[in-house]
Amino acid sequence: xxxxxxxxxRDLYTDINTDLSTFNTKFVAELRATTPIRTGQAxxxxxxxYRAGSFGRLKTVPxxxxxxxxxxxxxxxxxxxxxxxxxxxxxxxTRK
Numbered sequence: 001x002x003x004x005x006x007x008x009x010r011d012l013y014t015d016i017n018t019d020l021s022t023f024n025t026k027f028v029a030e031l032r033a034t035t036p037i038r039t040g041q042a043x044x045x046x047x048x049x050y051r052a053g054s055f056g057r058l059k060t061v062p063x064x065x066x067x068x069x070x071x072x073x074x075x076x077x078x079x080x081x082x083x084x085x086x087x088x089x090x091x092x093x094t095r096k
Contacts, residue, residue: 023062028064032044034089036074041068045068075087
């Protein structure tokens, strides 16, 4: 019985990791598509990164990241190309 339980847990964690990774990949693609483009730097700044062991027992957690210094300003809706911001709009599209 313990072996089945351990197999189930392992399979569940694997499935969750796969689902989170797939979601994050789609989310980053939506972030790129939603980000206003002037020079392309902000749009190209979105990357899919992984953080180790920060979500329960999952070994890695996928994160969307952009290190362009002004990405936060763009996300407040300062661009006419994305007046509703970037992150929430991309998240809503990804969730559908």
